[in-house]
Amino acid sequence: MRVDLSRHKSLRTLEVPASCVNGAFRYESPDIASRLLKHVLLTITSPAFFEVVVIYRDYDFRGVESPHHPSCPPVRGTSQADRAKESIWHHTQFGVFREVHKVRGFRLVLCADVWNRVADYSVGVLEEAVAAEKADGGFDKRFLEPLVIYSPRLCHTDLNQDLYASSPPSPFPWPEGLPRNGNPWPACIVALFR
Amino acid sequence: MTESLVKRVRHQSLAAIRGIRSRVYRWKISATRPSSTTRLPFEIVEIIIAHLIYDTPSLLACSLTCSTWYIVVVLHLHRTLTVRTTQWSNKRFMWPYPLRHMHRLGLLPLVQNLQVRQGYLQGNRWFTPKRLDCRTLCHFFALTNVQELEIDHLCIHRFMPRIRRHFKNFLPTLRSLNLREPQGSRPEILYFIGLFQHLEDLKLRYWPHKHLLPMDGPTFTPLFAPPLRGGLTMTSVSGVDLLKEMIRLFGGIRFRYMDLFNVGGVWLWIDACAETLETLRLYPTSGRASL
Numbered sequence: 001m002r003v004d005l006s007r008h009k010s011l012r013t014l015e016v017p018a019s020c021v022n023g024a025f026r027y028e029s030p031d032i033a034s035r036l037l038k039h040v041l042l043t044i045t046s047p048a049f050f051e052v053v054v055i056y057r058d059y060d061f062r063g064v065e066s067p068h069h070p071s072c073p074p075v076r077g078t079s080q081a082d083r084a085k086e087s088i089w090h091h092t093q094f095g096v097f098r099e100v101h102k103v104r105g106f107r108l109v110l111c112a113d114v115w116n117r118v119a120d121y122s123v124g125v126l127e128e129a130v131a132a133e134k135a136d137g138g139f140d141k142r143f144l145e146p147l148v149i150y151s152p153r154l155c156h157t158d159l160n161q162d163l164y165a166s167s168p169p170s171p172f173p174w175p176e177g178l179p180r181n182g183n184p185w186p187a188c189i190v191a192l193f194r
Numbered sequence: 195m196t197e198s199l200v201k202r203v204r205h206q207s208l209a210a211i212r213g214i215r216s217r218v219y220r221w222k223i224s225a226t227r228p229s230s231t232t233r234l235p236f237e238i239v240e241i242i243i244a245h246l247i248y249d250t251p252s253l254l255a256c257s258l259t260c261s262t263w264y265i266v267v268v269l270h271l272h273r274t275l276t277v278r279t280t281q282w283s284n285k286r287f288m289w290p291y292p293l294r295h296m297h298r299l300g301l302l303p304l305v306q307n308l309q310v311r312q313g314y315l316q317g318n319r320w321f322t323p324k325r326l327d328c329r330t331l332c333h334f335f336a337l338t339n340v341q342e343l344e345i346d347h348l349c350i351h352r353f354m355p356r357i358r359r360h361f362k363n364f365l366p367t368l369r370s371l372n373l374r375e376p377q378g379s380r381p382e383i384l385y386f387i388g389l390f391q392h393l394e395d396l397k398l399r400y401w402p403h404k405h406l407l408p409m410d411g412p413t414f415t416p417l418f419a420p421p422l423r424g425g426l427t428m429t430s431v432s433g434v435d436l437l438k439e440m441i442r443l444f445g446g447i448r449f450r451y452m453d454l455f456n457v458g459g460v461w462l463w464i465d466a467c468a469e470t471l472e473t474l475r476l477y478p479t480s481g482r483a484s485l
Contacts, residue, residue: 003461007468015453015475036478048472055475116248152248 004043011046014106015053018060021093034096041104051107052097058114061122062086073121090129094138101143108146116152123150239266246270272296274307275337279346280319289325293333302336309344312374320377322349326360335363342370344397350378350386355414358389370395370424380436381414384443388416394424396449398431419444423470425451426463434459437466451475 005011021033037052058064062085063078078086097108110130112122126148139145239262246252247270257267275296277289285291289310296302312319326334343364353360368390376383376398387393426449437459440447449467453475454460464474 005464005474007465008471008474009468010470010472011474013473015473017475017477020477033478037476040476040478119248 003040005040006043006045008044009046010048011044012048013051013053014040014044014049015055015111018054018056018093021054021096022060022089034099037096037100038103041100041106044104049106051109052100053109053111054093054097056110056112056114056122056126058118058122061114061118061125064114064118064121073118086125087129087132091133091136091138094129094133098138098143105142107144110146110148111151112149113151114153119150119152123148234262236262236266239263243267243270268301269304272301272304274309275302275305276309276311278311279321279325280312290330290333293330297333297336302333303338305337306339307342307344308337308340310346310348311344312346319347320349320352321345321347322352323360331360334360338363339367340364341367342372342395343368344372344374345376346374348373348376348378348386350376350382352377354378354382354385357386358417361386361389365389365391368393370397372397372399372427374399379412380439381412384436384439385414385416388418388420388443390420391418393420393422395426396422396424397427399428400430416443421448423448423450425449425453426467427453428455428457428463430456432458434462437463441466 016037062082064073101108110126112119112126114122130146130148133139134145243253243256243263243266246256250271253267253271257264257271275292276287277292278287279289286295293302296305310321340363350357358365369392371387371390371393373383374397376386378386383398387396422444426447437447447463447466448470450470450472452464452467452471452473454463455477457463464471
């Protein structure tokens with residue numbers, strides 16, 4: 001084991017995928033993530049360091065359908081049991097970062113790095129989790145309420161399909177053989193997620 | 195280059211608007227007075243559009259409002275071009291048809307992000323010189339403003355030693371390079387990286403289960419030492435030898451962002467950027483990147 005970030009004098013941000021913390025819980029070693037993060041944070045000597053960003057991907061949200069690329073939010077909503085499990089997981093995760101925060105202060109940021117279709121749903125889930133933790137008294141003057149941000153990703157193949165399927169008033173001639181039905185969502189894409 | 199392109203387009207659009215106005219006034223048609231939106235300064239329109247760049251349907255709706263808005267929106271709409279090399283849901287989006295369509299529309303100079311991706315079905319996935327026949331190469335060379343290049347399964351060794359000729363239009367503008375499972379020796383991959391003199395971000399990915407080791411081969415000296423001061427993302431790369439050669443050929447590495455997953459010698463990479471590293475993505479409980 002060799003962890004030493006003492007030479008990194010300009011280090012400002014540490015990013016941690018939520019799946020790694022989740023993985024530690026799954027393998028029945030919930031303290032391993034906090035232990036390792038504490039160890040890393042203790043080695044940081046950078047005066048610029050001030051935030052830990054937890055990265056949430058599509059698969060970190062229960063019910064987000066991803067049989068194909070890109071994923072989409074749960075159409076029929078999530079079950080009570082799933083919601084309960086998710087809230088317990090978020091609560092445990094906040095507990096980990098609360099523990100880590102005792103070693104060294106930082107601002108916690110929750111970043112939803114998801115496809116743009118899931119953006120509203122995922123940000124909503126994270127904000128609900130933060131609100132629930134706040135109601136439980138999980139944050140105080142030292143461990144402040146985390147910031148929820150969204151790092152958007154676009155499926156550019158969809159973008160191309162949008163462009164070809166619709167008809168913007170281009171000054172250039174429209175390509176021959178391409179339909180001008182004006183439907184921004186072609187049937188193949190709609191069928192894909194039905 | 196983008197600014198000059200935008201300026202040129204702006205001049206053309208303004209000329210068109212002035213022409214419309216003069217015609218309207220000449221014909222004294224009061225009902226066709228230009229709307230107030232056309233009088234909004236470009237900067238304001240750009241700010242409005244900037245809020246919508248991830249919302250394609252809204253962008254498309256904005257492009258329908260007037261030519262001024264279209265001019266602002268078109269840069270965002272055509273910023274990214276994704277082409278699939280294997281079977282996709284529609285053959286129109288497979289290599290090289292999107293290139294041809296965009297070339298026919300004269301939109302290729304607007305593309306800043308070119309993604310050559312593998313589809314989700316089987317097929318010939320390798321990107322070899324065969325894909326760049328004379329006609330396609332002509333369209334490929336029309337991509338004069340590409341800043342981000344993402345290629346899956348690039349057969350670098352098949353392009354050698356004349357790889358520079360095929361990618362010459364990207365040399366002055368490219369800032370970000372993303373290679374997924376490139377095929378080639380370590381010197382060949384480094385030579386390819388060294389072609390781009392302004393390269394800042396580098397992404398190199400292999401599939402975790404394959405964990406390919408770039409083999410050694412004939413030595414190629416990179417033409418440039420790119421600055422590489424942006425982000426480094428690597429997945430499943432046995433990186434110690436690669437790191438040593440990068441330091442030797444490029445005079446060190448100066449990345450500000452690092453995301454290393456399943457990379458051999460991960461702390462050597464992190465230490466190599468000790469002076470410049472600002473953001474580090476850690477995988478505290480995963481495989482070889484574990485602490």
